[in-house]
Amino acid sequence: MIGPELERANIAWAQAGIRVVMMGAPIVEADALRGADGVLLLGDGWLDQAPDPMIAGADELAAALTIGQVATPDVLEVVYAGPIGPQPAPQNVSARTFGLTSIPLVHAGLPANVENDTIVFMAPGTPITFRALAHEIGHALTNRADTFFTRYLIFPRSPAEPLMPDTTVNVMRRLLHDTENQARTQRDSACLICPGNLLLTP
Numbered sequence: 001m002i003g004p005e006l007e008r009a010n011i012a013w014a015q016a017g018i019r020v021v022m023m024g025a026p027i028v029e030a031d032a033l034r035g036a037d038g039v040l041l042l043g044d045g046w047l048d049q050a051p052d053p054m055i056a057g058a059d060e061l062a063a064a065l066t067i068g069q070v071a072t073p074d075v076l077e078v079v080y081a082g083p084i085g086p087q088p089a090p091q092n093v094s095a096r097t098f099g100l101t102s103i104p105l106v107h108a109g110l111p112a113n114v115e116n117d118t119i120v121f122m123a124p125g126t127p128i129t130f131r132a133l134a135h136e137i138g139h140a141l142t143n144r145a146d147t148f149f150t151r152y153l154i155f156p157r158s159p160a161e162p163l164m165p166d167t168t169v170n171v172m173r174r175l176l177h178d179t180e181n182q183a184r185t186q187r188d189s190a191c192l193i194c195p196g197n198l199l200l201t202p
């Protein structure tokens with residue numbers, strides 16, 4: 001799944017002149033990640049999501065603290081973990097949560113060695129046509145949540161809109177010009193709420 005997701009992420013972000021590369025081989029740590037409740041996030045453990053995208057959930061913070069011990073602000077950590085809440089998963093596949101990005105915007109109060117890290121959590125079984133990784137990379141690059149005022153864009157997109165596959169020729173195609181600019185902005189590491197990132201290198 002990683003290869004095709006990466007390929008689509010590069011199609012999406014080429015518009016902004018941004019290339020996504022994987023560093024090394026995937027690391028498999030079946031038992032390493034536990035949520036705030038102590039339940040494994042892999043397998044049938046759930047990564048519970050806070051209802052407000054401006055607030056990090058307890059599971060997200062617990063996982064970010066663990067991964068943050070080895071992560072650095074200039075590398076995006078992508079974790080293929082368990083399903084992402086709310087539980088139970090909606091019957092409609094396109095209404096499920098396929099990814100969650102823990103961005104500095106919601107990291108106020110975390111230790112200094114962790115607060116500038118950015119971690120993407122990918123749920124299992126995501127159809128690649130939804131371009132979930134490309135979308136989550138949008139959160140990572142801009143340090144911004146989704147908006148209720150944008151329709152059918154890879155990033156941002158309105159959480160209220162039904163998700164459409166990129167095989168539908170008139171959706172999931174472009175980024176806003178403003179989004180491109182935010183994604184290419186180097187963020188001041190002292191400003192957790194500012195747009196931009198510490199991930200891009202020449």
Ligand SMILES: [Zn+2]
Pocket residue numbers: 135136139145146157
């Ligand atoms: Zn999103």
